[in-house]
Amino acid sequence: MSIEARRRKELVIAAIEEIGVLGSLDVTVSKIAKRAGVSSALAFHYFGDKDRLFLSAMRFVLKVYATEVRKSLATADGHHARLRALIHASFTPSNFCNTAIAAxxxxxxxxxxxDEAKRLLWVYQRRLHSNLVHDLKPLTGADAQAVAERIGGLIDGLYLRFALNPAGLNGESATALVLDALDHEIEAVT
Amino acid sequence: MSIEARRRKELVIAAIEEIGVLGSLDVTVSKIAKRAGVSSALAFHYFGDKDRLFLSAMRFVLKVYATEVRKSLATADGHHARLRALIHASFTPSNFCNTAIAAxxxxxxxxxxxDEAKRLLWVYQRRLHSNLVHDLKPLTGADAQAVAERIGGLIDGLYLRFALNPAGLNGESATALVLDALDHEIEAVT
DNA sequence: TCAGTGATTGATTAACTGGTCAATCAGGAA
DNA sequence: TTCCTGATTGACCAGTTAATCAATCACTGA
Incomplete structure (x- = not known):
């Protein structure tokens, strides 16, 4: 790993942590750099400006999630199992934790x-949606779109509720909640 | 209405609008005050500091929502109708619009x-939850808690999705989506 | 009339922050 | 050695902003 790659990663992680601790984007480049153990000037050297550092942090978080999804899907066999895997991956500790969710x-x-941030979140939502629809279609037919909308929306909603009250929810209970919703949706169609 | 009450309201609404336009809490008291047609010093005179102005804005938004809920519930007869009213009220134009959701x-x-902001959102969530449970219990029995968790979560999730893409969702479609989820949940139990 | 009170503001300040830059440093190639 | 390139930084600046304050202004009750 080159020095540049390492520094970039350290700064990105520091940014995520700093956002997590502060709970807002109102963090200073200096604080981020200090957390990464370098000067603020180096952050500017590598990322150009604050927003590009933020966007890199976003890509990092979404990539972690995507990796989790891929890993989870790899072991799943059958449509129902793949849906379960998809939901399970959404509440893995690496995503469903204080810092990641605050970020x-x-x-x-x-x-x-x-706009770039909007695009990135948009891609995340679309990918989740199309993943859901793909495995929902054989089970719910024409309702797949609407069901996917509801499951996806519920997942996002639980993220939000976790952001407000991390103690009131954990990965397992959230997973169970969404899995039940999925079962009820499928049940209602058949 | 006293001058003080009027000014406070004007400043609170200006704050909400400014947050809506900027899309973040990174708004200046001066801009808010200018939008309200007064000087920034007056905002400090009435609210003491920026955070207390924000908190007042929050209370305002939540009160608008509570009013909408009360109005909607007043015309509903029977448990199922009350649930529908509750969901419908959540997507009324006065709540489910760009500025309100950005705020x-x-x-x-x-x-x-x-902590005060946390408490206010907590109260909002608890009230929605207990409202849902109250009318869910006769229809779903012991599952009422879990179903309410899912319906409430879905509502919040749709708010979030609207925040990202206001064009992809409107009040009617969101209402229909949640109503379908409700029907499927009830159907699955009976 | 006049004193008192709350509304209102322009001016000011002290602190902070994004971003720049010239200057050093370390290591490899020639 | 000498040169070059990328890493790294301390110092600095220009702009912004929350908060303060002394000073008006408008009105009311005695």
Whole structure:
């Protein structure tokens, strides 16, 4: 791993942590750099400006999630199992933790003023949606679109509720909640 | 209406609008005051500091929502109708619009650093939850808690999705989506 | 008339922050 | 050695902003 790659990663992780601790995008480049053990000037050297550092942090979080999804799907056999895997991956500790969710919440705020941030979140939602639809279709037929909309929406909603009250929800209970919703949706169609 | 009450309301509404336009809490008191047609010093005179202005804005938004819910429930007869009214009220134009939702999203961010903001959102969630449970119990029995969790979560999730892409969703489609989820949940139990 | 009270503001300040830049440093190639 | 390139930084600046404050202004009750 080159020095540049390492520094970039360290800064990106520091940014996520700092956003997580502060709970907002109102973090200073200096604080981020200090957390990464370098000077703020180096952050500018590598990322150009603050927003590009934020966007890199976003890509990092979404990539972690995508990796989790891929890993989970690899071991799943059959449509129902794949749906379960998809839901399970959404509440894995690497995503469903304080820092990741605080950052994720703030990325929605960033998306209000950054088209690139909006695009990234959009890609995430579309991918989840099409994954859901793909395995829902054989089980629910024409209702797959609407069901996917509801399951996806519920997942996002639980993220939001976790952001407000991390103690009131954990990965397992959230997974169980969504799995039940899935079963009820499928049951209602058949 | 006293001058003080009028000014406070004007400033609160200006704050919500400004947050809506900027899409973040990174708004200046001066801009808010200018939007309200007064000087920034007056905002400090009435609210003491920026955070207390934000909290007042939050209370305002949540009160608008509560009013909508009360109005909607007043005309509903029977458990199922009350559930429909509850869901319908959540997607009324006065709540489910660009400015309100942008503000609402940022209140979740505010809650990351303000206990009072956290408490206010907590009250909102609890009230929705207990409202749902109250009318769900006769229809779903012991599952009422879990179903309410899912319906409430879905509503929040749709708010979030609207924040990202206001064009992809409107009040009617969102209402229909949640109503279908409700029907499927009830159907699955009976 | 006049004193008192709350509304209102322009001016000011102290602190902070994004971003720049010239200057050093370390290591490899020639 | 000498040169070059990328890593790294401390110092610095220009702009912004929350909060303060002394000073008006408008009105009311005695």
């Amino acid at each position: 994720w919440l703030n990325f929605y705020v960033l998306a209000q003023r950054s | 609402w999203l940022n209140f979740y961010v505010l809650a990351q650093r303000s």
